[in-house]
Amino acid sequence: MSELTPQVRRRRTFAIISHPDAGKTTLTEKLLLFSGAIQIAGSVKARKATRHATSDWMEIEKQRGISVASSVMQMEYRDCVINLLDTPGHQDFSEDTYRVLTAVDAALMVIDAANGVEPQTRRLLQVCRARNTPILTFVNKMDREVQEPLTLMDEIERELGMSVVPFTWPVGMGKQFHGVMDLREEQMRVFSPGEDRVAGKNDNGDEILAGLHNPAYAERFGMQYEQAQGEIELVREAAPAFDEAEFLAGRQTPMFFGSAVNNFGVQEVLDALVDLAPSPSERAAIQRVVQPDEAKMTGVVFKIQANMDPAHRDRIAFVRVASGHFKRGMRLKVTRSGKELRPNTVVSFLSQRRELLDEAFAGDIIGIPNHGVLQLGDTLTEGEALQYTGLPFFAPEMFRSVEVADPLRTKQLRAGLTQLGEEGAIQVFRPVAGTVLLLGAVGQLQFEVVAHRLEHEYGVKARIMPARYNVARWVTCETGDGAAADERELKRFIDGNAHRVALDAVDAACVLLEYAGELRAMQENWPKIKFHALREHAGLVFQKQLEG
Numbered sequence: 001m002s003e004l005t006p007q008v009r010r011r012r013t014f015a016i017i018s019h020p021d022a023g024k025t026t027l028t029e030k031l032l033l034f035s036g037a038i039q040i041a042g043s044v045k046a047r048k049a050t051r052h053a054t055s056d057w058m059e060i061e062k063q064r065g066i067s068v069a070s071s072v073m074q075m076e077y078r079d080c081v082i083n084l085l086d087t088p089g090h091q092d093f094s095e096d097t098y099r100v101l102t103a104v105d106a107a108l109m110v111i112d113a114a115n116g117v118e119p120q121t122r123r124l125l126q127v128c129r130a131r132n133t134p135i136l137t138f139v140n141k142m143d144r145e146v147q148e149p150l151t152l153m154d155e156i157e158r159e160l161g162m163s164v165v166p167f168t169w170p171v172g173m174g175k176q177f178h179g180v181m182d183l184r185e186e187q188m189r190v191f192s193p194g195e196d197r198v199a200g201k202n203d204n205g206d207e208i209l210a211g212l213h214n215p216a217y218a219e220r221f222g223m224q225y226e227q228a229q230g231e232i233e234l235v236r237e238a239a240p241a242f243d244e245a246e247f248l249a250g251r252q253t254p255m256f257f258g259s260a261v262n263n264f265g266v267q268e269v270l271d272a273l274v275d276l277a278p279s280p281s282e283r284a285a286i287q288r289v290v291q292p293d294e295a296k297m298t299g300v301v302f303k304i305q306a307n308m309d310p311a312h313r314d315r316i317a318f319v320r321v322a323s324g325h326f327k328r329g330m331r332l333k334v335t336r337s338g339k340e341l342r343p344n345t346v347v348s349f350l351s352q353r354r355e356l357l358d359e360a361f362a363g364d365i366i367g368i369p370n371h372g373v374l375q376l377g378d379t380l381t382e383g384e385a386l387q388y389t390g391l392p393f394f395a396p397e398m399f400r401s402v403e404v405a406d407p408l409r410t411k412q413l414r415a416g417l418t419q420l421g422e423e424g425a426i427q428v429f430r431p432v433a434g435t436v437l438l439l440g441a442v443g444q445l446q447f448e449v450v451a452h453r454l455e456h457e458y459g460v461k462a463r464i465m466p467a468r469y470n471v472a473r474w475v476t477c478e479t480g481d482g483a484a485a486d487e488r489e490l491k492r493f494i495d496g497n498a499h500r501v502a503l504d505a506v507d508a509a510c511v512l513l514e515y516a517g518e519l520r521a522m523q524e525n526w527p528k529i530k531f532h533a534l535r536e537h538a539g540l541v542f543q544k545q546l547e548g
Helices: 005-009 024-035 059-064 091-101 119-130 149-160 215-238 244-248 266-276 407-422 444-458 483-496 516-525 539-547
Strands: 011-018 071-077 080-086 106-112 135-140 163-166 168-171 179-182 187-190 207-210 252-257 298-306 315-323 325-327 332-334 347-350 353-356 359-361 365-369 379-381 398-404 427-431 437-441 462-466 471-477 501-503 509-513 529-532
Touching (some): 005 011, 024 071, 024 106, 106 119, 149 163, 168 252, 252 266, 444 462, 471 516
Parallel strands (some): 163 252
Antiparallel strands (some): 168 179, 187 207, 315 365, 332 379, 347 365, 398 437, 471 509
């Protein structure tokens, strides 16, 4: 056993995923609260108040009360180091979420008990399933009038293709919500509304009653208890027993019920994350499989964020440590470029609050300030030529052209868009023939966020106008006659289609088209050119997994 093994085993790195408004950011707050990482939870609803969700730090997030960028928080609980990543729920920011999911070992899925499984939940689950990511499920908002728990359980199994194992079960709902039965501990946590219960008090101030068949239940909770008792008996007979191997393979999900806004049911989820979520495991690079407790440090950049501190115009590269022991000031190599780094101001996160760190281990998320040296997908090592794979860039579905309102600010516009493109907030394309920059996005809201950030972070008012394109594909060439022949054929393609070819943030060539029919014709006319809906170092493997 390596001397690093105990540190690796302490790590739990997971993302919180959901459809918008299911209560994901609220639950993030409460997990931080219950772990003791923060003393007061920000109110996501109080958009104009001074308190905002700890994980929502951008000005536009505070104005709209939504998450538009993923954020990272580290906390300690029960001798475990928990790296928690809050992701945007809105589908327009799904690319950011997909990339975050490549950096975690488990996911916590939040479901609105009234709405059940929603479209964005399905999409995110596809990505998790492609990576065999273990998933825990929290059914939120039980203090409202919602769907029956058996209906929700059936829907999750049917829609998401996973078997569900309830760890807690609700007694009533809405105004008649009395609490949850903990089926593992065989006790009931009695519900009382309010956000005042915090970690540090015995059982967080909740009343705990022993047993699943306590005679006092029927008298206190009436028909809601009787219904819950019948459902629990049914579930215990029909549902499979918890199987750790099935859970770790992403085929079985433990299910919990509660009300995050009322701090209720959160304790059970936090304990389950420590008990059930896996510690960091091996990670595949193109060259070999890397073990987390290897002596040499390796890591991968899965997110870049500009201007977390507007006063310093900084750029932070979020790095998932994949193996070894990171030490501040150590010599690291960027394998893509061969450049060397000696990061001395590496930070850990509690959302926008940062602390300098001296060391980190496999599973931890660290932030390395840099000025364009690091790009999304970069692998860092102590010298070995390794390249981790699996960080996806999806072909945009919407396009806009962008011009600066004040021509004297053209330089600032290009600088701002370059940085926003490098962090993955938007895809920026420079036409081979032409000067007007093009923006590509998954959804309309991305354009609005970029316009807002250009104005407030870079001092540039931009005109974002319709563009005629609707289809994008990255292009590569495989002639079968060697690299030089591939390069010549690709150049011939680009020269022959210069009016509709553009370069992205990493100078990868992309063809932009108005209609899907044009793509089919182009594929027939250029049989040696490969057209990709996904750009990544070894992205086609990931794409095939998703499609399969």
